[in-house]
Amino acid sequence: VSAALAPRPRAGRGLAGRLGVAGATLAVVAVAWATALGDATGRLAGAGELLARAWRFLGAVAGTGTDADAWRDPSAWWDITRLTAETAAIAVAATALGLAAALLTLPFAARSLALDPAAGPAPLSRLLLVSSRAVHAVLRGTPELVWAFLVVFLLRPGPFAAVVALALHEAGVLGRLAREVVDDLPPPPGRALRSLGAGRVTVAAYAVLPRGLPQLTTFALHRAEVVLRATVVVGFVTAAGLGQRLRLDVSFFRWTDLALVLLAYVLLAWLGEAVAGRLRARLR
């Protein structure tokens, strides 16, 4: 039944081909596990010991057996509420800044905007195309955490440094997504505008963005959720938001405080998902 229905791409056909792919995948996974674990299996405690440790840890997080737990401390609740708001602000600002940077480089990075086939070869535009894509690749390939390490050499630690670190990575990701969206659009409207003498900014503003914007907004909303989650690592380094608090709590073994921070993250993620879902539904 499925063979008749599925539009099947090339290769990997037949039982033998599929078994080959599956076998190769399994072999790669097995080698990876063996290499990753190496001789570390000897260092791992027994299952009973691990379970006991996990149980003790969960007890510490829940606050059993201590008087000084954060669950009953209003100042901890207040502090974490404040930091939750700061974290949300960081995520929104970073996504907006990254999106702005991505859109500013879009006219150079998108093939359909940068190169005009009718105008013949344009070495400068081609150079800009290649170099802006390379910049996006470096921005994207470097994780937020590494950007944060670099940024704190330049900016004072704080929410703004966190925003910049997140936005640098985001500019690379959104830059690539935006250029793929734009390059997938049908070209005639842009061509029509260009034949009237419009420059690439005008073409981007009037022919490309209006049609690409819904898809782009969807991507940006999805990335905003990812950024929200990433605020924690960047916060470690730039001393901002819940990430900073979480790092301190782990360092001082304040497990109930840690539980509060994690709870705040879960609530924040649920809220973010709900808001993004509603915005997406409205766009349709």
Place this chain on the structure above:
Amino acid sequence: VSGATVGLRRRPDRPGPRTRTLATVVLVVVAVAALLGGLELAGGGRAARELLGAALRPSLDPELVRQLAADAVTTVTYAVSAISVAVLLGLPAAVLVSGVVGGPRWRGPRQALRLALGAVRAVHEIVWALLLVTVLGLTPLAGILAIGVPYAATVARVVGERLQDVADAPVRALRTTGARDLTTLAYVHLPLAAADVAGYLTYRLECAVRSAAVLSFVGLGGIGFRITLALDDLAFDRAWTGIYVLVLLVALLDATSGRLRGRVAW
């Protein structure tokens, strides 16, 4: 050609082009001012020059390059192992949350599982690593699970949505022959979604490589650890070498996975 001069017809309820240009200028000025207001240089211009200058002349110390190559292998093995965990845990969860199996009777448990997966996803890999290290100790297993567990929740969500989006007609056709949930799952949902799922998993593998590189922050080996060490020594040129190796690794994976996506069909 400025935007305002292109003769697009204007709807009467929209503000005029001059108002819009003015609003744009004001907004841009406010945004730039807000950015500059927050810009407090920590190390001054000298640090900025050193840091950015090092980007142009990364260290090519052969010893460092050899270490980074070994680190790259470690990072990739972590990522592949983690993805295998994510698939083993995530695909069954995807089937459960998609509602393809079980029908409306299971709505309650399904909703609960969905919320739980959201909670697992909300916690970043690094935080998972911190938590797992306190229980498992500083072993590679902690790193692998720290990536694998939250990735499983993401895989469950994305693959679950893909299973829901499978075309309705084949499902109904099979149902009229008396097929049950598991039959439609095996013969319609999984085959139709497989190509997309395989593509998505290769994309997650790239993400896992990046995550694995970052995980060394908690003391597990990898490229990120080397970058952190270099930055602690203020050896910016060595840090940039690490960053470029990481970028190269991700770009390489990007290229090969793109090729694999076209080649492999299930």
